[in-house]
Amino acid sequence: MKSLLFQLILTSFVLLNSDNNVNAGVTSVFIRKEYPSKDIPLDDEAFAVPTGHNVPQQVHMTQGDYDGKAVIISWVTADEPEASKVQYGTSKGKYEFTAEGKMTNYTFYKYKSGYIHHVLVDDLEYDTKYYYKIGTGDSAREFWFQTPPKIGPDVPYKFGIIGDLGQTYNSLSTLQHYMESGAETVLFVGDLSYADRYQYNDVGIRWDSWGRFVEKSTAYQPWIWSAGNHEIEYFPYMDEVVPFRSYLQRYPTPHLACKSSSPMWYAIRRASAHIIVLSSYSPFVKYTPQWEWLREELKRVDREKTPWLIVLMHIPIYNSNDVHFMEGESMRAVFEEWFVHHKVDIVFAGHVHAYERSYRISNIRYNVSSGDRYPVPDKSAPVYVTVGDGGNQEGLAGRFSDPQPEYSAFREASYGHSTLEIRNRTHAFYHWNRNDDGKKVPTDSFVLHNQYWSSSSRRRKLKKQHLRSALGRMIASY
Ligand SMILES: [Fe+2]
Secondary structure, three states, X not given: OHHXXXXXXXXXXXXXXXXXXXXXXXXXXXXXXXXXOOEOOOOOHHHOOOOOOOOOEEEEEEEOOOOOOOEEEEEEEOOOOOOOEEEEEOEOOEOOEEEEOEEEOOEEOOEEOOEEEEEEEOOOOOOOEEEEEEOOHHHOEEEEEEOOOOOOOOOOEEEEEXXXXXXXXXXXXXXXXXXXXXXXXXXXXXXXXXXXXXXXXXXXXXXXXXXXXXXXXXXXXXXXXXXXXXXXXXXXXXXXXXXXXXXXXXXXXOHHHHOOOOOOOEEEEEOOEEEEEOOOOOOOOOOOHHHHHHHHHHHHOOOOOOOEEEEXXXXXXXXXXXXXXXXXXXXXXHHHHHHHHOOOOEEEEOOOOOEEEEOXXXXXXXXXXXXXXXXXXXXXXXXXXXXXXXXXXXXXXXXXXXXXXXXXXXXXXXXEEEEEEEOOOOEEEEEEEEHHHOOOOOXXXXXXXXXXXXXXXXXXXXXXXXXXXHHHHHHHHO
16 A cells, blocks of 8 residues: 555656646745845946956857857957957967957947957867967956867756846846856847846946846856847937847857858757757748748757757747737747647747746647637647746736646746756756755756657667667677
8 A cells, every 4th residue: 555655656746747747837826025126236346347458348158150169259348449369278378279350349329339359269179178368468368168069969968048137136146046057058038138228328338237247157158149129229219210239249149050141040059959049029920031041940950969959039939927928929820830840849938027837738720710729738849938037127027827827837926047957868857946045946847858759669769779789888898
């Protein structure tokens, strides 16, 4: 009887922690303490300008190619133009190589940006620590980064996921907790600085302060960017009648490496993951460039090499918060069928300032004339995660629809970040961390089973491969 009870408890635990089940979801009863969601004042040390004439500031990097053997390093010098040059090498203080790039600047209203430098550093070795130096003379600064291992089906890797960060004390807490997580690359789901909440010259000034704010992470590891609504600056009262994107001047992406016509949507492969970045605020209906590109990119995905297929976007497709409810419906109507057909593992979005995770569900049988009108459990569908809870000045989105829809597995209005720790081709550990708990408490976590390799025929194939290589090792040891 006791063992029967134990089995029952074990079965319920496995069911509750699997990503495929559909039970009534959980609306967390946790009440977030009310901290002010005000931006940190400009004279705070979080935004400190490094001392020195023309010293590099706002240093950040992103992946620079398709497979992770390049980075784009960017920074700003405020005082005068100078060469966009990165010196780098594999031992500290010994910079055998030099890469040169481009410098740009822009004017927005009466704000004049500093000199923005972008340098592609390519032909790097995989899985190697590089040290680099930017700036000249006494103003030079030194940093380092680690390249990812060569792409392969069982390469472990840990990603962090952050969205809607802004520059408040809550944002600072998210950033600090993320940096304690041990994750190696950030998947950023849009809405970076919230500089567009300011007016006149303060818009540019708050882009600069945000660049300095995140530098403690972005100078040392790539952040994979996607853009949100706060990356569009449209201010007719300031005579800025053409929508402007400071974001594009400051945060380049490797879109040409994946044949994308725009830096707003692109893909990279890193370790065992194929990551697709979509633009919620660019055209995506049938025959638009983003639609055409995604159709081709999905064909290029090779799950034998990169088993994990991850999609980033800003507006969530499944969201049961009152805020931004149904805003993702147009993209769902266009792309959801592809996500299911190609067995996307997980879709990360931001925009809603709360946390939510879905079960594996789809609504692809719905059409305006007939068909099911509600999402249904679907083993081929991705898990949808909304992690727009970085901590910006707009505060939390505290009101969820009641009752909780069946597709919603867990939701809570707190600040935080997520991590996705890929172990091998079949399993990854997902974890959402609310700011209040520090780094050690997994508030929401589950084991993500790979969509491609969890099919029974592929599992059998994999078991045979493991058996064969184990036998091979045994024979070789005799
Ligand atoms: Fe947003």
